[in-house]
Amino acid sequence: SANFEYMLDGKVVDNQEVEIGVYGGCTRIHVGKSLKIKANKRSGKNKMNYTSFFTNRSYKKYKSLALRNGGNGYSYVQPRWRDMFIQSLADGMNIDKQAAQPVSFYFNGEYYGMMILTERTDEDFVYHNYGLDEEEIDMLVGNGSYVCEVGTREAYDNMITYVSKKYSDDDFYDVLNTHMDIDEFVDYQIIQQYVGNTDWVTNNIKLWRKHDGGRFRWILYDTDFGLSPRSTALDTNMLDFTTKTIKTQSSKPLILMQSCMKNEDFRWKFLDQYLDRLENQFTDEKIDTKLDSIWNMTEYEMCATVKHSDLLDCPGNFDKYHDEIETMRSFAKERKKYVISQLKKEFGLGDDVVSVKIRAVFPNNETPDFKFLLNKREFSGVKYNTSRYSNERVKVEPIIPYGYKILRWEVNNEMVTNEKGNKYLENYLSTVANSEELKVTIYFEHDPSCTLPDNLFLNEICASNQSVLDENGETSDWIEIYNGGDKDVDIAGMTVVNETKGVTCTIPSDKAVMVPAFGYKLLWADKNPELGPLHLNFKLSVAVPETITLRKNYLDKDVELSRIMSTPHNPDESYGRESDGSTSMKLFAKCSDDEGKEIVTSTPLSANGSVICPSSDFVDTYTTLSEKHVFSSGKQIYVQNAKDSNVRVYSILGNVVADKKADSNLFDLNIPVPGIYLVKVDSEIWKVVVE
Numbered sequence: 001s002a003n004f005e006y007m008l009d010g011k012v013v014d015n016q017e018v019e020i021g022v023y024g025g026c027t028r029i030h031v032g033k034s035l036k037i038k039a040n041k042r043s044g045k046n047k048m049n050y051t052s053f054f055t056n057r058s059y060k061k062y063k064s065l066a067l068r069n070g071g072n073g074y075s076y077v078q079p080r081w082r083d084m085f086i087q088s089l090a091d092g093m094n095i096d097k098q099a100a101q102p103v104s105f106y107f108n109g110e111y112y113g114m115m116i117l118t119e120r121t122d123e124d125f126v127y128h129n130y131g132l133d134e135e136e137i138d139m140l141v142g143n144g145s146y147v148c149e150v151g152t153r154e155a156y157d158n159m160i161t162y163v164s165k166k167y168s169d170d171d172f173y174d175v176l177n178t179h180m181d182i183d184e185f186v187d188y189q190i191i192q193q194y195v196g197n198t199d200w201v202t203n204n205i206k207l208w209r210k211h212d213g214g215r216f217r218w219i220l221y222d223t224d225f226g227l228s229p230r231s232t233a234l235d236t237n238m239l240d241f242t243t244k245t246i247k248t249q250s251s252k253p254l255i256l257m258q259s260c261m262k263n264e265d266f267r268w269k270f271l272d273q274y275l276d277r278l279e280n281q282f283t284d285e286k287i288d289t290k291l292d293s294i295w296n297m298t299e300y301e302m303c304a305t306v307k308h309s310d311l312l313d314c315p316g317n318f319d320k321y322h323d324e325i326e327t328m329r330s331f332a333k334e335r336k337k338y339v340i341s342q343l344k345k346e347f348g349l350g351d352d353v354v355s356v357k358i359r360a361v362f363p364n365n366e367t368p369d370f371k372f373l374l375n376k377r378e379f380s381g382v383k384y385n386t387s388r389y390s391n392e393r394v395k396v397e398p399i400i401p402y403g404y405k406i407l408r409w410e411v412n413n414e415m416v417t418n419e420k421g422n423k424y425l426e427n428y429l430s431t432v433a434n435s436e437e438l439k440v441t442i443y444f445e446h447d448p449s450c451t452l453p454d455n456l457f458l459n460e461i462c463a464s465n466q467s468v469l470d471e472n473g474e475t476s477d478w479i480e481i482y483n484g485g486d487k488d489v490d491i492a493g494m495t496v497v498n499e500t501k502g503v504t505c506t507i508p509s510d511k512a513v514m515v516p517a518f519g520y521k522l523l524w525a526d527k528n529p530e531l532g533p534l535h536l537n538f539k540l541s542v543a544v545p546e547t548i549t550l551r552k553n554y555l556d557k558d559v560e561l562s563r564i565m566s567t568p569h570n571p572d573e574s575y576g577r578e579s580d581g582s583t584s585m586k587l588f589a590k591c592s593d594d595e596g597k598e599i600v601t602s603t604p605l606s607a608n609g610s611v612i613c614p615s616s617d618f619v620d621t622y623t624t625l626s627e628k629h630v631f632s633s634g635k636q637i638y639v640q641n642a643k644d645s646n647v648r649v650y651s652i653l654g655n656v657v658a659d660k661k662a663d664s665n666l667f668d669l670n671i672p673v674p675g676i677y678l679v680k681v682d683s684e685i686w687k688v689v690v691e
Contacts, residue, residue, distance in 0.1 A: 054099035113305035142205030195226030350390035455484035460576030574602035
């Protein structure tokens with residue numbers, strides 16, 4: 001164990017006992033070692049005291065950290081912050097990458113130069129960024145072959161078996177996207193290939209997935225062989241490096257990319273996304289801005305580090321250090337032309353640039369929310385302009401708004417026909433950009449077979465859940481949807497709106513969002529939509545009534561399907577329709593049976609009203625919308641539906657602690673002292689507990 005002290009602007013913000021250990025490969029030989037820092041109960045607390053190590057992370061409870069000596073950037077390919085700079089080039093891309101912060105490092109009071117404080121890339125990374133515990137994930141590490149560090153490798157092996165045998169299937173891309181996050185994998189490949197990181201593919205690979213249907217994602221780390229002519233030639237063909245066996249320890253790590261590049265949809269998706277990143281992500285301006293920002297931030301500390309080079313066994317020539325940085329800048333800028341040339345050769349592209357226009361035309365000049373896939377990348381708008389190199393495949397797949405169907409396709413103002421000469425009506429069109437302009441137009445008409453579900457209800461709502469678990473084992477607040485019809489209803493594309501807070505959440509496409517006939521589905525109001533398709537981007541208030549609506553865009557109109565107004569309630573109580581789909585509303589409160597055993601009358605995923613209190617003594621626990629109701633939350637006592645009534649609060653000793661007239665239908669009183677209180681509203685009396 002060791003004492004960890006973290007100072008910010010001369011002030012100690014963390015001082016605690018931690019466990020430390022040396023980590024890394026060849027870089028262990030350096031005087032300044034890379035260290036892993038772990039907070040746990042054996043040495044004190046199981047979390048770090050300080051909560052803001054990285055300003056670009058919202059997470060505040062760190063289990064562990066890493067202190068990195070720069071890896072190969074320690075001495076071989078300076079600067080030490082090379083990996084930090086390369087990862088910054090991925091800002092805005094869909095990649096799991098480490099947050100990093102340059103720091104001055106002292107060990108037992110002795111100066112060891114500038115180091116990089118980063119997130120770990122083990123299971124703690126997933127916990128910090130996704131809130132998933134070790135027991136909920138699989139994690140594999142690739143160094144020559146893949147080793148399972150957390151969970152099992154069954155899902156990974158299944159994925160590799162699938163890609164190696166099924167890459168020619170028509171639905172390969174869509175099925176593969178259920179195994180792994182293809183968009184993230186492509187971005188991960190792009191950044192590694194662009195910077196020319198040759199200490200990768202058979203090394204330095206980490207990927208993880210959430211159990212029960214999670215998709216694999218890759219973590220970017222240890223990239224400091226990149227952007228250096230010492231380790232990689234400027235014109236290195238990294239696409240070949242990742243798909244062709246070139247003196248590698250094992251061909252197994254190459255199988256995934258090799259197989260994917262044999263599939264047409266994946267190939268053109270990869271090209272399309274790579275060319276976009278070259279044009280918009282790796283610009284000279286962004287390269288200069290990010291490099292100069294880190295250089296300026298670290299120059300003073302690196303000056304001190306270089307001056308102590310004899311002790312630290314690292315380069316001591318400041319001019320050479322500056323030259324290395326400028327070489328890195330030049331490499332990042334000049335590499336683009338080589339990559340474009342290699343991509344053109346691989347995909348058989350010409351030098352001409354083709355103007356590509358995508359148009360969607362709806363009847364009666366309607367303009368519904370329209371999205372489409374272009375080479376498997378999603379875009380939006382009824383008018384979209386872009387460009388492609390000649391001979392590039394252009395595949396358009398409209399995401400057809402509900403209530404419409406395709407009337408016809410046109411390419412350059414000529415109707416597309418099938419082999420029999422009839423109108424081509426498939427839900428995609430694939431062509432080639434081989435003229436000066438390519439214009440693809442999709443004409444839509446109303447689909448009379450599409451009707452709005454008339455038996456879909458926001459059925460019950462709980463803003464104080466303490467017992468019902470979501471798929472992650474969390475007790476998030478929930479909203480129940482009930483389908484009173486005899487057909488399953490897909491709620492993908494519908495929106496759940498918190499009208500009170502002005503927040504809208506669109507339900508994504510996923511098999512999990514199908515509400516079965518005469519069945520139920522729970523939506524989790526936890527403000528964490530990234531946790532799954534049933535998780536919303538807002539939370540519910542336990543103290544303030546909120547109006548929630550379920551809506552759907554239909555024939556260019558925003559249609560409200562159902563509405564529910566929550567009413568404040570105690571923990572594990574709920575508010576909803578008296579019976580499934582009915583118009584009368586009730587509070588489903590907790591009560592006790594004749595033996596004093598607590599009964600919870602809320603019924604998530606079950607029929608409303610199916611659990612009742614056993615005797616007439618508890619009839620009042622079903623408070624309807626117009627009845628008076630008194631409850632507490634924290635230090636507040638709430639009186640509902642009692643406007644203009646006299647409200648008097650007594651302590652358990654009979655002392656009057658509040659005496660006011662309710663001025664609204666949701667009247668509240670602050671009671672600063674915890675305890676049991678009697679609340680008299682006109683002639684009725686309630687007993688409540690203030691925490």
